[in-house]
Amino acid sequence: MGYALKIYEAFEDLGKDKAAILAEFVEYIESRKAATSEELRNTELRLEKEIEEVRLELQKQIEEVRLEVEKVRREVEKGKSDLLKWMFVFWAGQIAAIGGLLISVLHWFLG
Secondary structure, rough: OOOHHHHHHHHHHHHHHHHHHHHHHHHHHHHHHHHHHHHHHHHHHHHHHHHHHHHHHHHHHHHHHHHHHHHHHHHHHHHHHHHHHHHHHHHHHHHHHHHHHHHHHHHHHHH
């Protein structure tokens, strides 16, 4: 037995019209409650789907960022090795120049 019938019976002594109006209102509230529950469930399902889509997109973007970071790391490593190579060439040139200068000075003093 629904609440509307119980309310009608409880307030019937106030008058059948008033009891009927109150019972109709309770039926309306009960129907809205069911509709609202269904709307909430649909909204919940839609939000769960959107959250999953966002989660997948975020994972995709995180993977893209990881790939970019790895690319930058490789470029930095390549830059380091190039820098070391040129530093060695510079140092070798400096050593050769200093050696030549020392030989020249020694030759001048001994010569």
